[in-house]
Amino acid sequence: xxxxxxxxxxxxxxxxxxxxxxxxxxxxxxxxxxxxxxxxxxxxxxxxxxxxxxx
Amino acid sequence: xxxxxxxxxxxxxxxxxxxxxxxxxxxxxxxxxxxxxxxxxxxxxxxxxxxxxxxxxxxxxxxxxxxxxxxxxxxxxxxxxxxxxxxxxxxxxxxxxxxxxxxxxxxxxxxxxxxxxxxxxxxxxxxxxxxxxxxxxxxxxxxxxxxxxxxxxxxxxxxxxxxxxxxxxxxxxxxxxxxxxxxxxxxxxxxxxxxxxxxxxxxxxxxxxxxxxxxxxxxxxxxxxxxxxxxxxxxxxxxxxxxxxxxxxxxxxxxxxxxxxxxxxxxxxxxxxxxxxxxxxxxxxxxxxxxxxxxxxxxxxxxxxxxxxxxxxxxxxxxxxxxxxxxxxxxxxxxxxxxxxxxxxxxxxxxxxxxxxxxxxxxxxxxxxxxxxxxxxxxxxxxxxxxxxxxxxxxxxxxxxxxxxxxxxxxxxxxxxxxxxxxxxxxxxxxxxxxxxxxxxxxxxxxxxxx
Numbered sequence: 001x002x003x004x005x006x007x008x009x010x011x012x013x014x015x016x017x018x019x020x021x022x023x024x025x026x027x028x029x030x031x032x033x034x035x036x037x038x039x040x041x042x043x044x045x046x047x048x049x050x051x052x053x054x055x
Numbered sequence: 056x057x058x059x060x061x062x063x064x065x066x067x068x069x070x071x072x073x074x075x076x077x078x079x080x081x082x083x084x085x086x087x088x089x090x091x092x093x094x095x096x097x098x099x100x101x102x103x104x105x106x107x108x109x110x111x112x113x114x115x116x117x118x119x120x121x122x123x124x125x126x127x128x129x130x131x132x133x134x135x136x137x138x139x140x141x142x143x144x145x146x147x148x149x150x151x152x153x154x155x156x157x158x159x160x161x162x163x164x165x166x167x168x169x170x171x172x173x174x175x176x177x178x179x180x181x182x183x184x185x186x187x188x189x190x191x192x193x194x195x196x197x198x199x200x201x202x203x204x205x206x207x208x209x210x211x212x213x214x215x216x217x218x219x220x221x222x223x224x225x226x227x228x229x230x231x232x233x234x235x236x237x238x239x240x241x242x243x244x245x246x247x248x249x250x251x252x253x254x255x256x257x258x259x260x261x262x263x264x265x266x267x268x269x270x271x272x273x274x275x276x277x278x279x280x281x282x283x284x285x286x287x288x289x290x291x292x293x294x295x296x297x298x299x300x301x302x303x304x305x306x307x308x309x310x311x312x313x314x315x316x317x318x319x320x321x322x323x324x325x326x327x328x329x330x331x332x333x334x335x336x337x338x339x340x341x342x343x344x345x346x347x348x349x350x351x352x353x354x355x356x357x358x359x360x361x362x363x364x365x366x367x368x369x370x371x372x373x374x375x376x377x378x379x380x381x382x383x384x385x386x387x388x389x390x391x392x393x394x395x396x397x398x399x400x401x402x403x404x405x406x407x408x409x410x411x412x413x414x415x416x417x418x419x420x421x422x423x424x425x426x427x428x429x430x431x432x433x434x435x436x437x438x439x440x441x442x443x444x445x446x447x448x449x450x451x452x453x454x455x456x457x458x459x460x461x462x463x464x465x466x467x468x469x470x471x472x473x474x475x476x477x478x479x480x481x482x483x484x485x486x487x488x489x490x491x492x493x494x495x496x497x498x499x500x501x502x503x504x505x506x
Contacts, residue, residue, distance in 0.1 A: 010191070027077060
């Protein structure tokens with residue numbers, strides 16, 4: 001009884017965690033900026049903030 | 056019935072792993088810690104589930120995962136060198152058949168430890184790994200905690216679902232691991248992102264920490280008690296009101312004494328009188344034997360070299376009470392006694408080079424975690440979560456090193472996963488630091504061009 005309760009609780013939480021991880025894009029990549037120059041050219045340029053000299 | 060539930064659980068995780076290959080790594084972590092094949096009777100123990108999981112984890116990483124941010128660090132190199140060294144000592148082992156048995160699981164543990172950091176490319180992956188490790192260990196700890204609270208315990212008596220005394224199901228090992236993960240659970244109460252730290256998560260974490268503290272009591276292991284003291288002392292580093300903390304810890308310890316079972320207090324009282332205790336005297340005799348053995352065999356005798364020992368030691372027995380009881384010395388002869396210490400296990404089995412490699416892997420980890428703990432100690436910084444995580448991983452490692460002085464757990468897979476998490480955190484933060492240093496440089500150049 002205690003064994004099954006503990007196993008159900010922890011395994012349920014692991015399943016829920018795995019389900020939540022599926023929906024998180026930052027699991028696989030935190031930096032979406034492409035590295036290759038070709039891909040970088042195609043990607044939209046980041047907006048320059050107003051307080052910077054180039055704005 | 057339980058078999059079907061386990062199969063459904065694994066099928067679900069493997070299924071999700073097809074979309075996110077890192078989940079396959081987590082599936083292996085789970086299988087290695089919980090060993091569901093030992094908890095079932097029909098389905099899982101007839102297939103090599105661990106082998107399937109590791110093949111899927113490595114295959115998923117090779118075929119589907121991005122490897123541009125993966126780095127092979129010097130400490131992973133040391134683990135590989137240790138793996139090769141163990142292989143060499145196994146070839147010339149004193150007891151080839153026994154050595155091969157141990158080699159069969161040790162190489163998997165070391166190979167996975169060297170592989171794991173390659174997959175830990177993001178903060179979320181490091182967190183997910185630690186979450187799965189904690190929840191997997193929790194499936195044993197919660198059982199032990201509830202049974203202890205209900206009064207079912209004692210040295211070698213606590214029923215932890217599996218009775219074969221191996222892996223995390225062994226009393227002293229689960230005591231050490233349960234206390235080692237306490238600081239990591241506390242980290243999840245503040246910095247977790249998979250389960251946001253609301254009242255439910257904090258409540259669960261507090262209950263789990265309580266269950267962890269009950270494990271050394273339930274298993275009546277002296278090692279566990281020492282580990283609790285170490286965690287309490289190390290927590291002082293992160294406490295602002297140190298006097299208040301010390302007073303509260305002291306009060307909690309005093310209040311808990313009346314609730315402790317008699318079997319626990321009796322066994323703890325033997326910590327001081329080691330010369331009257333057979334378990335402690337055996338240890339000292341085996342350790343002396345190992346030192347002599349290493350002098351004759353500096354490169355080690357291969358796995359399970361302890362089988363060749365013959366030891367003789369004396370224990371004191373006391374008859375009667377009062378101011379002058381009769382004290383008699385009794386000689387005990389024994390053979391093939393285990394090392395009861397990871398340090399002597401390494402010295403006897405792998406010799407001085409093996410011990411040096413093993414210690415280097417641990418000590419470098421402790422130093423690196425100290426560097427990270429100090430570098431990211433600002434809670435308001437971008438990496439405010441990293442400093443406390445490094446501190447928690449360091450404390451966990453120190454608890455392991457203390458427990459390892461009394462248990463032969465030099466190759467405990469759970470600990471190598473912790474080391475994997477340390478390496479992953481270290482290389483992740485190093486990469487982010489380089490990226491952060493490059494951005495201002497680029498901005499600076501833009502500003503110069505515009506000036």
